[in-house]
Amino acid sequence: MIKIFNRGIEKIFSNRYKKYEYFCKYPVEQQEKVLKGLLEKAANTEWGDKYGYPGIQESTSYNKNVPLTDYDVLKPYIERMVEGEKNILWPGSVKWFAKSSGTTNDKSKYIPVSEDSLDNCHLKASVDVYAHYLKNNPETNFLKGKNLTIGGSHKVSQLNKSIRTGDLSAVMLHNLPFLSRFKNTPPSEIALIPDFEEKIEKIAQSTIKENITSFAGVPSWFLVLIKRILDISGKDNLLEVWPNLEVFVHGGINFEPYREQYKKLIPSNSMRYMNTYNASEGFFAFQNDLSKDDMLLMLDNGIYYEFIDMAHFFDENRKAIRLDEVEVGKNYAIVISTNGGLWRYIIGDTVMFTETYPFKIKITGRTKHFINAFGEELIIDNAIKGLDKTCEKTGAIISEFTAGPVFMDTEHKGCHQWIIEFEAEPVNIDAFAKILDEELQQVNSDYEAKRFKNLTLKQLEIVNAPKGAFYNWMKTRGKVGGQNKIPRLANDREYLDSLLELIKLDNNK
Numbered sequence: 283m284i285k286i287f288n289r290g291i292e293k294i295f296s297n298r299y300k301k302y303e304y305f306c307k308y309p310v311e312q313q314e315k316v317l318k319g320l321l322e323k324a325a326n327t328e329w330g331d332k333y334g335y336p337g338i339q340e341s342t343s344y345n346k347n348v349p350l351t352d353y354d355v356l357k358p359y360i361e362r363m364v365e366g367e368k369n370i371l372w373p374g375s376v377k378w379f380a381k382s383s384g385t386t387n388d389k390s391k392y393i394p395v396s397e398d399s400l401d402n403c404h405l406k407a408s409v410d411v412y413a414h415y416l417k418n419n420p421e422t423n424f425l426k427g428k429n430l431t432i433g434g435s436h437k438v439s440q441l442n443k444s445i446r447t448g449d450l451s452a453v454m455l456h457n458l459p460f461l462s463r464f465k466n467t468p469p470s471e472i473a474l475i476p477d478f479e480e481k482i483e484k485i486a487q488s489t490i491k492e493n494i495t496s497f498a499g500v501p502s503w504f505l506v507l508i509k510r511i512l513d514i515s516g517k518d519n520l521l522e523v524w525p526n527l528e529v530f531v532h533g534g535i536n537f538e539p540y541r542e543q544y545k546k547l548i549p550s551n552s553m554r555y556m557n558t559y560n561a562s563e564g565f566f567a568f569q570n571d572l573s574k575d576d577m578l579l580m581l582d583n584g585i586y587y588e589f590i591d592m593a594h595f596f597d598e599n600r601k602a603i604r605l606d607e608v609e610v611g612k613n614y615a616i617v618i619s620t621n622g623g624l625w626r627y628i629i630g631d632t633v634m635f636t637e638t639y640p641f642k643i644k645i646t647g648r649t650k651h652f653i654n655a656f657g658e659e660l661i662i663d664n665a666i667k668g669l670d671k672t673c674e675k676t677g678a679i680i681s682e683f684t685a686g687p688v689f690m691d692t693e694h695k696g697c698h699q700w701i702i703e704f705e706a707e708p709v710n711i712d713a714f715a716k717i718l719d720e721e722l723q724q725v726n727s728d729y730e731a732k733r734f735k736n737l738t739l740k741q742l743e744i745v746n747a748p749k750g751a752f753y754n755w756m757k758t759r760g761k762v763g764g765q766n767k768i769p770r771l772a773n774d775r776e777y778l779d780s781l782l783e784l785i786k787l788d789n790n791k
Contacts, residue, residue: 302410305581306640310606317341317586320619323398327369329359329625341604345588350602350617352628353382353391363394363623366442371623372396378457380450380562393562395453399622403583404454407565410580411531411558414570419554427495427526428467431455432485432503433474434763448474449766450562451499467492478503478763486510494524500534501544502682503763506753508547520548533558535767536645538666542679543705559645563629564620567643576636576644581605584621589614592632595649602626610635613661615649632661651771655687656696656738658729660722662770668721676714679706682752684781686772688743695740701781703747715744747785754788755781 305312321338324330333348349355359370360379368375372394379392395404416422434449448456455473458466468485475481490511497504508520515523527548537557544555559567559577564585567577579587588602592613602617616629630650633643647662654660669680681703690696700718708714719741723730732738756762759780769777 301582302413306578309581309639309641310604312581313586313605314341316582316584317344317619320584320586320621323373323621324371324623324625327371327373327623329371329623333625341586344619345602345604348626350590350600350626350628351624352630356624356627357391360392360394364392364442364445364447366445371625372398372621376623377445378453379445379447380453381447382562392447393450393624394622395450395562396622398584399564399620400453400457403585403621404450404560404565405457405459407560407568407580407583408454411556411568414568415529415531415554415556418570418572422528423526424495424528425465427493428489429465429496429498430467430485430489430492430494431473431497432481432499432507432763450560467494481763482507482510486514490514490523492524493526495526495528497527497530497532499532500767501530501532501537501540502535502768504530504532505540505543505547505681512547519546521550528552529554529556531556531558533560536662536666536770538670539680539683542673543681546679546705559643561629561631563618563624563627564622566616566618574636574642576642579605579641579643581641586619588617588619588626589633590617590628592649605641608635608638608641610637613646634663647771650773651769652773653685653687653698653771654773655689656732658726658732658739660698660726660729660771664722664726664729665771667725668718671721671724672714672718675717676708676710677706678704678708678714681705681749682747682768684752684769684772684777685742686775686778689775695736695738697740698742699745699778700742701745701747701751701778701785703749703752707746711744711746715742718742718744745782745785747781748788751781751785751788755784758784 318339321335321344325335338344338347356371363370363376364379366375376394376396378395378400380395382391382393431451433451433455452474455470468488472481472484472488475484485507511520511523517523521527532555537555554572556572557569557577565580565583566585567579569575570578587605589608590600590602592615594600595615608614611634613632613634615632618627618629619625628649630648632646632649634646636642636644644663652659652661665685669683672678673680683700683702685698685700688697688699719733723733752768753762756766756768
């Protein structure tokens with residue numbers, strides 16, 4: 283029975299792989315086809331009527347007639363959809379809304395997840411991930427075991443009894459097809475427990491004796507589970523608990539700061555790590571070649587892409603360009619139109635193309651998450667590269683970090699302050715700071731210019747945070763588990779001061 287079941291899954295994966303090959307060969311044509319389909323479906327919605335969708339036939343006129351949007355623009359429409367109104371941004375009524383996670387303070391920020399978006403974007407792209415894994419690793423045994431996931435929680439909306447909300451992972455877990463439910467663990471009654479610590483404990487207890495062959499989730503929160511599993515089992519590493527574990531499909535945050543920790547916890551050269559770019563707004567890309575660290579942009583899952591050059595992002599007359607107009611090596615903000623009813627929506631993430639035909643990207647950061655207090659324009663990609671090199675040279679392993687500016691005053695020059703929680707501390711923290719400062723100058727010429735002879739910026743400072751500090755901080759902010767992310771860079775001191783205050787309080791206890 284299991285063999286027949288697995289053959290059925292393999293056939294689904296094989297059929298999907300063929301469609302992937304088509305959009306890789308004809309990317310521009312595929313994107314025009316996607317846009318045309320979106321416009322036709324939304325032609326009779328309130329938004330489609332307002333912007334003349336029936337008269338728009340291709341991307342040039344779409345770009346000309348429909349304005350760029352963000353959440354503030356679409357929020358009034360989305361609020362009406364949450365209340366149950368139909369045909370607003372997408373035809374019919376939308377029953378599910380993904381509560382946006384990350385660093386937003388907008389408690390009412392909900393992203394519509396239509397049936398089209400759920401079936402033909404999020405869930406379909408999940409099949410793509412495993413289709414590629416199976417194609418590239420035909421000797422795999424992952425189908426012989428179970429996939430372990432850590433999801434968020436969901437609740438019935440207070441505005442309408444028929445509308446449900448939750449973070450994306452919870453929405454997907456609740457709507458998994460039967461075949462996926464058979465292969466996934468833990469069961470939904472555990473996976474959707476809202477209290478993160480209770481959820482972790484019950485996942486650990488219920489899965490420790492399962493044959494786990496794959497993980498799917500956010501690296502930082504999986505570390506919490508892994509350490510609890512090892513505590514319960516008394517084992518030294520995870521392969522002593524789950525010897526057939528072979529792949530971790532991860533996303534939500536950059537994996538590089540966690541790679542060394544995973545190597546220690548899963549000591550196997552055969553363990554594979556597969557990066558994905560799955561946001562509340564859509565499943566955008568995944569790592570189709572594990573020998574490279576970029577990701578293939580998905581072009582046939584109901585998302586039409588445009589891009590804004592970050593060099594002109596804050597210009598009054600900024601414009602978005604089509605996929606065929608992008609250049610390798612430039613930093614772009616992503617603009618999406620989706621089968622969930624988001625139209626020319628600036629998602630807030632930035633990417634850089636590593637190649638075209640096929641189109642492959644790296645996530646470089648956020649349009650709002652960077653340090654530019656002194657004209658240095660330090661982005662998350664710079665930070666990760668600098669930390670990787672510094673750890674390589676010092677033997678340190680980082681658990682978590684965040685950074686921001688120390689502003690100059692009449693007596694002191696400015697600098698960057700980094701709060702870092704180490705899994706393995708460097709022998710000399712001052713030497714670590716010096717090397718990191720030098721590595722950041724290597725990857726960012728603007729930072730290098732501001733550091734020249736200490737004229738504008740002095741060397742960065744490091745605060746060595748005690749173990750557990752970041753977890754406790756996120757817990758006090760109500761942002762533990764799910765797709766919540768630790769803010770890496772900020773152009774002000776809000777996060778730094780909040781975290782420093784918590785560390786100070788803990789030290790005084």
